Amino acid sequence: MKYLGDIGSYFIMLRTVFSRPTKSSVLRELILKEVDELVINSLGIVAFISFFVGSVVAIQTALNIDNPLIPDYLVGFATRQSIILEFAPTFISIIMAGKMGSFITSSIGSMRVTEQIDALEVMGINSLNYLVFPKIIALLFYPFVIAIAMFLGILGGWVAGVYGDFSTSEAFIRGLQEDFKPFHVFYAFVKTLVFAFILATVPSWQGYFMKGGALEVGKASTNSFVWTSVLIILTNFIVTSLLLS
């Protein structure tokens, strides 16, 4: 019953988020601030993780295919497929559920604890629209983060493959081009947009409806990570079943 109540409160929140909009001049500034905090500030960690995970994917693929019947371009092919289909959109989104999600939950939760949300409501402001809507719009830029993760992951694979003597540059690049299906990139960005919506709304929901003090803000951040990750995994399965099956 509790979970049903939680799901209900999430959808009621979404309805309020899209009603009674905040003044456009204020909203514009809020969106730019959220783009900076959520998108731009995530680029460093995304770049770091993508590059090195791409490298590891390439090395492990190379080490596991020592059969002479398997073509040498497979390292590039496997790296591309792993990174575009799963690593960049899904794995990075789960990392962002921790980084971005805990930031959103703790900042909104702290506002709840210190009565800043009550202050907004008393002023006659739709606090959910003011706090959550700019995050949803800002995360429309999230596919750019994933595009960078794709590029750097493949670059990391190429660097590790070529400079680690696991593959030649020509073979790796041939593998990248082999049997390339643009639909796979479309599929990756479709699910990225779904994950972006989850990343913006689930942590906000956890922070907005939390009760208690500083300890509960911490608990809400943990819950936020769990709920966001579970939803990302579930929607990943659903979108994959719908688009690739």
Next chain:
Amino acid sequence: MITVENLHKSFGSEHILKGLTTTFDKGKTNLIIGQSGSGKTVFLKCLLGLFEAEEGRIIYKDKAIQDMTDDEKRNLREDMGMVFQGGALFDSMTVEENVMFPLRMFSKFAREEMLDRVNEVLTRVNLENVNSKYPSEISGGMQKRVAIARAIVNNPQYLFCDEPNSGLDPRTAILIDNLIQEITQEYDITTVINTHDMNSVMEIGEKIVFLYKGNLAWQGTNKEIFKTDNKEVTDFVYSSNLFKKIREIQLDEG
């Protein structure tokens, strides 16, 4: 003026407010007092419209808040200023941005006009040269003043304060009390203050509503409160040794 008629509020099976009826007068500092758990904060949040009462009416400008449309409620809230217990200043904004916030949300002033108004109210609450500081960089007393400045910047008709001098030293607390009283008279607004501080009662209690276990146990002025025989009120007022001593001296002097 705010009129409250037979207000009831419950949370689950817990009956918090039990049929409160009173009025809060314009141009006066109206105090809601009582022990912790007596229902003061719930009452204040009902007045603000943050909690919906199950029964009874809260009347602003001849119309009950319960009968107002969403637009009317929104317009009413633009006429309200609120000073929260902890200040509730926005951490991510400077003092100037905090005070300017209601103007940016609801007025069509140019930025220079807003800035003039912000500086005017900051001067009114005796704060200068703090515009670019963040709430975490100023003292608790200063934060309360910024909260008062933010509450009055839009020229509200109603000012609500939730324990405005809690956590402040006695001298700063009196300054804040006096500031609220001066602003109330100067702007001719209806001010409702939620407190359990007897110093505030003595300083600015022009009308006092005493709550006891969710009931309105007594109402009157700060002069009358020391003369009442109401047991709940006397237990509350003379719970501190200082006031007990004053009472003993008064009784000795007949």
